[in-house]
Amino acid sequence: MSLSVIVITRNEARHIDACLASLAFADEWVVLDSGSTDGTRDIAAARGARVVTTSDWPGFGPQKNRALEAATGEWVFSIDADERVTPELAHQIRAAMAAPAGPAAYTVSRLSSFCGVWMRHGDWYPDHVLRLFRRGQARFTDDLVHEHVAASGxxxxxxxxxxxxxxxxxxxxxxxxxxxxxxxxxxRHRAGKTGGLGAALTHGVWAFLRSYVLRRGFLDGRMGFVVAVSVAEGTYYRYLKMWLLDRAAVEAAAPPAA
Structure with missing residues (x-):
């Protein structure tokens, strides 16, 4: 069973070598780059990756689907440039591919750092993300951000x-x-969802309580509090921006004043 690694990049010279090195056992590495100016493409090519360059940016989901279309392996592992696979996970990937029967897609547990501190609670952990799948049996959603892999089984x-x-x-x-x-x-605006100041406030408060209290972000100490606040802020601004997009759409549709 062959494995293709796909990664999209833009100015990831700091991360790309360690990222690809953690998947050195793969058969193919596809790096889809969108305008790097820091040597990312050269570093990836030196590591053995096939580098493809695009001149536009359609959003994370569509861009990752472009990388997926360039892959040729029977299995695909999608990874971001600032991520790397641990030896334990690498062993599990090889075992899953070698199994005679089993799922055609797998999630993994992502452990993220914030300002150099690994966060083991709250909204950030355990962060189950679908990354390994048989080519042809999964595809990325077309979301501009927060895209995810949708599997067919x-x-x-x-x-x-x-x-x-x-x-x-x-x-x-x-x-x-x-x-x-x-x-x-x-x-969300394109999907017909609406925002509002009240929604921004209530969802922001709920996001903080969920991350810091219900999911025990407080166990990560002071950084756990900072992360919970950042989660709340991101939620607040998302609903606020949805509201402003709604207002702009209404104003654009209104007839001109006489």
Whole structure:
């Protein structure tokens, strides 16, 4: 059974080598790059990856489907540039592919870091993400952000961790929160969902309580509190941006004043 690794990149020179090295046992590495200027493509090519370049950015879901279409292996493992597979997970991947019968897709547990601290509670863990699947039996959703793999059959789970160096600094957290809340708000607006100031406040408060209290984010200490606040802020801004998109759409549809 052959394995293709797919990863989309843009200015990921800091991460891409360790990412690909953690999947050195694969048969093919497809790196779909969208305008890197920091040497990402050269580093990936030196590691043995087939680098494909695109000139536009259609969103995370469509871009990952492009990478999937370029893969040729019987199995596919999707990974982000700031992630890496642990040896335990690598063993589980090989075992799943070698099994004579079993699911055609598998989730893994992602362990993420925030400002250098691994977060083991709250909304961030255990973060089960579907990453390993037979080619032709799964596909990414077309969401601009927070895309996910949709499989056509039963889904299993693999032990071992997918390590995610998510947000190395508070500045990167704020930047990512802004970009992702905008993309998610647009996705939901296009799907006919509505926002509002009241919805932004209530969903934001609920997101904090869920992350910090119900999912025991407090066990991660001070950083657990910071993460819970960032989750709440992202939720608040998503619903607020949905509301503003709704208002803009109404104003655009209104007849001009006489």
């Amino acid at each position: 039963p889904v299993g789970h693999l032990d071992g961790h997918l390590l995610h160096e998510s947000m190395p600094s508070l500045e990167s957290c704020l930047d990512k929160m802004n970009r992702y809340s905008s993309g998610r708000a647009l996705d």
